[in-house]
Amino acid sequence: MDPITFIFNFGIPLAVLMVAYIVGTLLERRHFASIRSREASIRGFPVMTFDRMPEEWQVRKSELFAGSVVVSLDYFKRIIAGIRGIFGGRIKTYEPLLDRARREAMLRLIEQARAAGFDAVINVRLETSRIANANSGEGTAGIEMLAFGTAVKLESRL
């Protein structure tokens, strides 16, 4: 195999993998930092999975809110996850993706509700769907995470 073929066959795919790893890691780190600081700022805002409110709450108005995010994994982690899929076991490289998506969707839901002047969100649900080609099952290894719930404004602030 001559050098040009070698570079073409190994160098380019490896370079793409390396760039994907570096960029993907940086983006993930930045996203987690943003999630953590925003979570700190909404701390104390009541968010519940109950579908009914505490009896002493006097609700003035309620509204459905949804926070949605579409996020993808870098190529490097996707490949590692793919190989992991041969043997089975915990797909550890996918865990940050799901974690980021869940927390980002929740943050978007809560931030909207709070900005609109609501006091709490009840009956919160999370839905995940895979963004991929329906025919082949392949395509973008991205997911959509949807968080939705009923935002309530109370007669008197808790």
Place this chain on the structure above:
Amino acid sequence: MRFEPRAPDAEINVSKTHPLVEASTVLLGLIGLLALVTVLIVFAIEMLIRFIPEEKEVKWFSGWTPVERLQSDHPQAEAVGDLLARMVAQWPDTEYQFRLEISDDPAPNAMALPGGLIIVTSGLLDQIDTENALAFVLSHELGHFHNRDHIRQLGRFAAIGLFYSAVSASNGNTAIGYNVTDLTLRGFSRAQERDADKFGLRLVEREYGHIGEALRFFERLSEERESGIRWDNYLGTHPDPQDRIAELTHLAEQNGWRLSGEVFDWPPTARIE
């Protein structure tokens, strides 16, 4: 009781394993799996060769011609056939009925295929200028039949296919998977080429009484390779021509074969007249 909201210290739903550690774990696992599969395939092929005698192979594959664009009316077809028959005569205990085809392909190459089929490209015939060199190329292919390499080759394709599908099934990088497989298997391939060389040179020595000019084709390969002309088709799966020349010269010296003697031109114009 008062509720005090507090965040957990870190990402509790994310494993602590570093992605690179995870990567090495799964890659080592994959390499181990592939190594195991390779060993099993090699073993299966060796068993297969034992249970498929030559006659059976010829029967199965007679009439099988996988290459398109064959040139049955190539001007040198008959002469190449005659030369092949002379080389086969030096291997009297073969059970093969050999078939020769010339394919219309500018890349110099020759192939040994199941059922005793030998395919020579027109590009090879254009490049060859002595009969002795062509005799060696043909004998080299006979060497593959002698060692039953073409059956091993089938196994190799099966292995490549298997690796390839394993890697694509994992949704991973098929380019790297394929190339690693290919490169590994070329190692096996080069060992077979050396054995076929040795067998081929033996036939040439029996036919001509010397090995002069037999290695001429390799010398040209290595000259043109240095001058930058690409011989991908021939070089990829074959050892470095310089190494082959050195090894074969050594073999000739060991056996006390003459290194030079009468050399015939190719194409054999003088004899046709």
